[in-house]
Amino acid sequence: MFNLNCPLLRPVMVLEDDPNVQMRIEKLLQAFGYEQQDFLFAQSISVAKQYSQHVDVQLALVDLGLPDGNGIEFIDYLRLEQQKTDVPIMVISAWNTTEMIYQALSAGATGYVLKERDDLEIMFALRSILTGGAIIDPSIAKEILNKFVGTETPHLDLKRRSVLSNRETEILKLIASGASSKEISAQLAIAKYTVDVHIKNIYQKLEVNSRTKAIHVAQNIGLLR
Structure with missing residues (x-):
């Protein structure tokens, strides 16, 4: 097992509508030292926005397919309306289309990992985020890098x-x-x-x-x- 000793960002917003996935994420984060009171669980974008208006979220784990829309809306909300430019945001989603991943990263997601990954792989991704890194699921990283080339801010000189x-x-x-x-x-x-x-x-x-x-x-x- 790799080293789990890393800074803990509290509280953690977990925007995920599947209770089983919520439990999985909670268990994985507890291995790093998080406790139950460190989590804010939201099953919809509207609830996540309400929570973030009253609590200073320091880490956000976001699903994309939610009952009231796409999780990218919440990423936009944190980055633009709440001005949380330094808060790590990692997408944990089953969606693996290049366009959707590109949109999430363009909105300000710090990393993107697929739910299908095993617990160890997701823990590695979480550790990277907690230590200030950025991570893209290996299976899609090459496609995303190719997508970004020449499509960032127009005519970078x-x-x-x-x-x-x-x-x-x-x-x-x-x-x-x-x-x-x-x-x-x-x-x-x-x-x-x-x-x-x-x-x-x-x-x-x-x-x-x-x-x-x-x-x-x-x-x-x-x-x-």
Whole structure:
């Protein structure tokens, strides 16, 4: 079993209408050290929005096929209306169409994993999210990367390449390697707070709101080649 010792983001919003899947997610997160009071379970988008108006959600696990719509609506709500640009959002869904996954990532999802994966694979994805990484289900990652190439912000030019400082470019490359803020802090011998400030500056300069988008934009303009 891999190391389960990682930062716990509380509370966790679990937007999922299947009680069995809710129980599965709860059990997997409890293995990391989460307790029952750390969870907010919602079976519809409307209920999830109500909860998030009163509770400062720090991690969201979102299904897409819900009774009152598509979970992407809730991702949009967190990112745009609630301005939660740094809150990790992982989609756990049975939907595996390229277009749907692309829409979820474009809306600001930090990661996407299929429900069909076994418990260990989903736990690995959860750990990646909790440690500041971004993850896309391996079976669809290649297709998604191909989809993103040339379809991010139109006509990304060389000006975007020059706006990042050397330190920001260095941190962006470490992000692309899957390193968390804590790991970047240790590797560069700088405070984690300083790393987080650099990451926010990177987001602002590249006009993105997630690590996944920052990586794809950087690939498009040649920063990660």
